[in-house]
Amino acid sequence: xxxxxxxxxxxxxxxxxxxxxxxxxxxxxxxxxxxxxxxxxxxxxxxxxxxxxxxxxxxxxxxxxxxxxxxxxxxxxxxxxxxxxxxxxxxxxxxxxxxxxxxxxxxxxxxxxxxxxxxxxxxxxxxxxxxxxxxxxxxxxxxxxxxxxxxxxxxxxxxxxxxxxxx
Numbered sequence: 001x002x003x004x005x006x007x008x009x010x011x012x013x014x015x016x017x018x019x020x021x022x023x024x025x026x027x028x029x030x031x032x033x034x035x036x037x038x039x040x041x042x043x044x045x046x047x048x049x050x051x052x053x054x055x056x057x058x059x060x061x062x063x064x065x066x067x068x069x070x071x072x073x074x075x076x077x078x079x080x081x082x083x084x085x086x087x088x089x090x091x092x093x094x095x096x097x098x099x100x101x102x103x104x105x106x107x108x109x110x111x112x113x114x115x116x117x118x119x120x121x122x123x124x125x126x127x128x129x130x131x132x133x134x135x136x137x138x139x140x141x142x143x144x145x146x147x148x149x150x151x152x153x154x155x156x157x158x159x160x161x162x163x164x165x166x167x
Contacts, residue, residue, distance in 0.1 A: 010039040012158035014166045018050030020060040020099055020111070025167045027051075027114035034121025038162075041124035043154040044146075045131045052127050052146045053137065057111055064095040119145040126154050 011033040015026040026042050033040040050056045103110075109117065118125065126149040127142055139148055158164050 008037065008039055009033075009163070010157075010161045011041070012154070012161035012164045013040070013042045014154075015042050015044045015048035015051060016046045016166070018047035018056070018060060020062045020096060022048075022167070023051045023057075023060055023111050024103075024108075024114070026165075027111065027118060029165065029167070030123045031114055031117040031121055033163075034118065034123050039124075040118070040121070041126060041154070041157050042118075043126040043128060043149070043151075043158075045128035049127060049131050049135065049137060051111065051115075052125060052142045054141060054143050057115070057143070060096075060111060061092050062095040062099045064091050115143060124157070126157070128154075 011030065013026045013030060015022070017023075026048075030040040030042050044052050050060060115125075125143075125146040127137075127139075127146050129148050129150045131137070132139075132148055142148075
């Protein structure tokens with residue numbers, strides 16, 4: 001007997017970091033999965049919740065301090081120095097501007113645009129209920145389409161995932 005009905009693949013992601021450079025990976029993965037016809041869900045916890053906060057998502061920054069993968073701001077600066085430079089005043093702004101520039105040049109969507117793509121693709125955006133309580137975040141602060149959910153809700157969702165990632 002041939003099974004003509006294919007099971008829809010499912011992607012489950014955890015986003016725990018709320019910096020600009022860490023907002024892109026889960027949103028790109030989820031929107032791509034949705035475009036491929038997969039089900040996708042992202043559990044936003046701890047600082048990752050900033051990605052869903054309507055007042056914070058347009059102001060996410062790149063933290064150069066303690067980020068050894070951060071490239072030097074100028075080609076003449078040797079590798080390894082960016083970590084040291086990250087401690088200087090204004091470097092977070094410079095690193096953030098650099099990343100936004102790279103994304104524009106690559107014609108990448110903004111974080112808000114990626115979130116819209118996720119919502120249009122029916123990606124489930126789970127806001128960690130525990131984190132919301134700890135950090136005093138209210139449902140009204142989240143973008144439309146994000147839903148407060150406990151770890152048990154997400155684990156039930158992730159239990160049926162074909163691919164699970166912690167980004």
